[in-house]
Amino acid sequence: MEKIQLKVVDINRISSQAELYLMLVKEKYGERFLPIPMGERDAVDLMSVLHHGGRLKNPWQTFFDNIRTEFDILVDEILIDQLVDSQYQAHIRLRQYGQDVLTTLPAPQAILMALTLRCSFYITSEIMDQQYIRSGSKGMIAMPMNILSQKMLEDALTQAVENENYELASQLRDEINRRK
Numbered sequence: 001m002e003k004i005q006l007k008v009v010d011i012n013r014i015s016s017q018a019e020l021y022l023m024l025v026k027e028k029y030g031e032r033f034l035p036i037p038m039g040e041r042d043a044v045d046l047m048s049v050l051h052h053g054g055r056l057k058n059p060w061q062t063f064f065d066n067i068r069t070e071f072d073i074l075v076d077e078i079l080i081d082q083l084v085d086s087q088y089q090a091h092i093r094l095r096q097y098g099q100d101v102l103t104t105l106p107a108p109q110a111i112l113m114a115l116t117l118r119c120s121f122y123i124t125s126e127i128m129d130q131q132y133i134r135s136g137s138k139g140m141i142a143m144p145m146n147i148l149s150q151k152m153l154e155d156a157l158t159q160a161v162e163n164e165n166y167e168l169a170s171q172l173r174d175e176i177n178r179r180k
Contacts, residue, residue: 002125003079005029008050008111011043020152023108025123032132034123036088037147042108049115064116072097078114078121080107083131086149090121145175153179 005028014022014037021043023036038046067073074095082089082104090110094101105113114121131144148156153176160169 001081003122004125004128005120005122006034006080008046008115009033011047011050013043023111025111027128028120032128034128034132035147036107036111037086037149037152038106038108042106042112046108046112046115049112075113075117075119076100078110078119080110080121080123080127083127083146086147088127088147145171148175150176150179 006025007028009024009026011021011023014020019040021038021040023038023043023046024033025036026033076093076095078090078092080088080090082091088107089104090107092103092105092110092113094103111121131147133144145153153172157169157172157176160166160172
């Protein structure tokens with residue numbers, strides 16, 4: 001399986017509702033972008049790390065550093081390799097006393113871990129090929145619908161109908177119905 005190294009480009013609110021954010025990551029050695037939706041808590045934590053040079057300013061960081069040191073835990077790999085229920089998931093391979101331990105986290109939390117620990121994070125080429133965003137007209141981007149939560153789809157449907165964008169509204173309606 002081929003993997004692609006990523007870097008965080010930006011994090012923005014994507015709705016008038018404060019709890020919906022979008023992290024934009026980019027291939028470190030390429031041109032494609034990937035949108036990763038997330039909640040407000042993950043966005044606040046990630047923005048804090050990005051603005052403080054890779055370190056969270058809270059007691060949990062110190063606690064985590066102490067646990068890593070005390071129990072000889074190394075982060076071997078962070079790989080976004082699944083899309084489950086509209087959320088990217090990442091496998092984290094840890095190494096402790098020469099043994100591999102595999103765990104899974106939502107991608108925003110895995111990226112937070114990578115930034116905090118100053119380690120690289122990756123995505124499988126298969127997911128990147130399927131999910132990267134394409135540029136549209138008027139500076140708009142086209143995101144894959146399968147990364148949008150049910151609530152995001154319903155909000156987008158309401159907005160599409162209000163804006164009389166019936167083509168988009170029918171696509172959103174079809175996606176909502178497909179998930180039922």
